[in-house]
Amino acid sequence: DIQMTQSPSSLSASVGDRVTITCRASQSISSYLNWYQQKPGKAPKLLIYAASSLQSGVPSRFSGSGSGTHFTLTISSLQPEDFATYYCQQSYSTTWTFGLGTRVEIK
Amino acid sequence: EVQLVESGGGLVQPGGSLRLSCAASGFTFSNYWIHWVRQAPGKGLVWVSRINSDGSDLNYADSVKGRFTISRDNAKNTLYLQMNSLRVEDTAVYYCAREGILTLMDVWGQGTTVTVSS
Numbered sequence: 001d002i003q004m005t006q007s008p009s010s011l012s013a014s015v016g017d018r019v020t021i022t023c024r025a026s027q028s029i030s031s032y033l034n035w036y037q038q039k040p041g042k043a044p045k046l047l048i049y050a051a052s053s054l055q056s057g058v059p060s061r062f063s064g065s066g067s068g069t070h071f072t073l074t075i076s077s078l079q080p081e082d083f084a085t086y087y088c089q090q091s092y093s094t095t096w097t098f099g100l101g102t103r104v105e106i107k
Numbered sequence: 108e109v110q111l112v113e114s115g116g117g118l119v120q121p122g123g124s125l126r127l128s129c130a131a132s133g134f135t136f137s138n139y140w141i142h143w144v145r146q147a148p149g150k151g152l153v154w155v156s157r158i159n160s161d162g163s164d165l166n167y168a169d170s171v172k173g174r175f176t177i178s179r180d181n182a183k184n185t186l187y188l189q190m191n192s193l194r195v196e197d198t199a200v201y202y203c204a205r206e207g208i209l210t211l212m213d214v215w216g217q218g219t220t221v222t223v224s225s
Contacts, residue, residue: 001168001169032210034210034211034212036152036212043215043216043217043218044144044152044202044204044212046211049209049213050211053209055213085151089152089212091210091211095154095166095167095169096142096157097154098144098154099151101151
């Protein structure tokens with residue numbers, strides 16, 4: 001199985017900060033990388049697909065980049081509603097896998 | 108409204124069985140691959156299984172292979188997950204999710220909780 005490693009596992013940031021989360025794949029996955037946001041008690045929400053495409057309705061402060069094995073999710077100016085847990089997920093293989101998540105907390 | 112609604116969760120003893128359902132509405136269910144994803148209490152998301160649009164292609168995570176069976180009834184717009192030989196570590200919220208174009212999960216249900224405990 002392809003392993004997805006996210007870093008950091010958690011971070012503290014202030015409203016307005018620029019935040020970057022990294023995701024590494026154990027092998028090349030081309031651009032088959034998606035990012036999801038999850039808030040407590042809620043289902044995940046798709047933010048970014050195909051590494052860098054913004055899902056409809058998602059604010060433009062979210063962006064994704066990368067290909068192969070190294071990917072990043074960036075929030076350009078953190079808003080109060082962005083405090084949540086973020087997961088990367090690969091869809092390159094027939095069995096999909098998620099990273100362990102990055103919890104974004106209020107500083 | 109495009110919607111997925113899971114049901115069938117509950118408390119079951121180790122070694123027991125349970126069948127989850129996921130009812131779809133608001134879209135042409137038979138056109139889409141559908142996934143199961145689970146989340147143990149306080150833990151991250153774990154992909155479990157997926158099924159193609161006509162039910163002929165199935166994939167499973169190693170942790171559930173041989174114990175769980177995914178299936179679908181397109182006439183009833185419903186996805187199933189038959190879970191046998193349940194273990195304590197299968198305790199989780201189980202979500203179904205639609206696979207949209209470009210291999211992503213764009214629609215999620217609200218989840219159903221499975222607790223395996225004696």
